[in-house]
Amino acid sequence: MLDLPKTELDEIIQAEKKQVALEYHNEAWADGISEGIESEILAETALSTAMTELVRLHGETHALDVLESLRRQVEFGVFRQNPTLQ
Known part of the structure; x- marks a missing residue:
């Protein structure tokens, strides 16, 4: 068995x-598309489900921090099909 420090093993897990x-x-996602659900609907419900869970687990402040981080990533092109550096 690998002899890794606990933090390194935790990161791998x-x-x-x-x-x-x-x-x-x-x-x-593929199942939804094959059932005729539009990508926009899948995306919006995925985000809504994720945010509901983040608020439940960590509170509204954390959820808002996540949204802010995602906003910055959108601005920097992280989610573009062909991301470019800005």
Whole structure:
């Protein structure tokens, strides 16, 4: 077995969980599209569900911080198909 420091092991576990979560989301998204649900509706409901959960878990201030971080990422082009540096 690997002999990694606890924090490094925790980071690896978190990265693996995020990858699996992304795969679940991609599968659900594809299922929604195949059922005729528009991408915009899928996106809005995904964001709404995520924000509801963030507020429940961490409160409104944290959720607003996440929204601000996402806003900055949009401004910097992080979510563009072909991101460019600004």
